[in-house]
Amino acid sequence: MSLLKAEPSAPVKTLEELFAIAHAMEREAADRYAEISEHMRDAGNAELAAVFARLSADEQGHLAQVAHWSEQERGKAPDPALIRWKLPETFDDEGVSITDPHLLSAYRSLAMAVRNEERAFAFWSYVAAQAADPEIQQAAEAMAHEELGHVATLRRERRRAFHSARTRAAGESGSTAADQDTASLERRLAELLDQQSAQAVPAEQSRLKAFADEARRHALDLERSPISTSAGPHLPTLSDRPEVLAELLSERYLEAVDNLRDEGEVVRVQALAGRAIARLAWLRSDLPELEAGPGD
DSSP states (O other): OOOSSSOOOSSOOOOHHHHHHHHHHHHHHHHHHHHHHHHHHTTTOOOHHHHHHHHHHHHHHHOOOOOOHHHHHHHHHOOOGGSOOOOOOOOOOTTTTTTOGOOOHHHHHHHHHHHHHHHHHHHHHHHHHHHHHHHHHHHHHHHHHHHHHHHHHHHHHHHHHHHHHHHHHHHSSSGGGGGSHHHHHHHHHHHHHHHHHHHHOOOHHHHHHHHHHHHHHHHHHHSSOOOOOOOOOOOOOSSSSSHHHHHHHHHHHHHHHHOOOHHHHHHHHHHHHHHHHHHHHHHHHHHHHHHTTTOO
């Protein structure tokens, strides 16, 4: 059960408990997708807001199906009080709710949703395998079958999103983050941090200047010895927000580490990734204060 972070702590004993568990899982997914949709809408990413709103609506539909099944089989709605143990985590937003919306894509969002449905399938398969009552086993197998259908549907949507993004990227022109090598992105980040430093309060200027100098050193190192990364998240134009470029660079370094085979290169790029993540963490925590500027 490698898809699950933890196995259920006890077998499901009654059909009422099974309905309660299913209802709680679908409710969490519907609510979390709705929250992410709102986050995307607030950030001005209407396309992804629509993707997550659709995912939330789908989960609301699943929620209604579970409630109807419970009413049909037991004559009452699912009762959360019947859940006897803490549910294993089957929903994971994989950092989407805190990732800058400019770095997300429909493909990545749908890939996350696919993995959530796969975890739900694994959960119900486990419940079915552990059930002592044939009625519980059959119901859990039916739940697993439903989740497998959701996986297939989301995989198809994910493929469409992938091909749509490739077509859109091929048709766009101008300077994009996808066109930029990692050294150029570090150099651009250094320029933005220098600009922030000039406007920051004295207490923050030295830290920003240090990060800018570090980015220039990274750029020189990468020009001498480039690393292989994919285009990563697609940005229509190069962002003028330092935290966006900092997050993009972090993702590129982490992706490169996963694909490298040379041990020396792995150590080198891990060091770059570590510094990039530290830089991103600081920018995320301090940038609102920095953008206010002196006297604001």
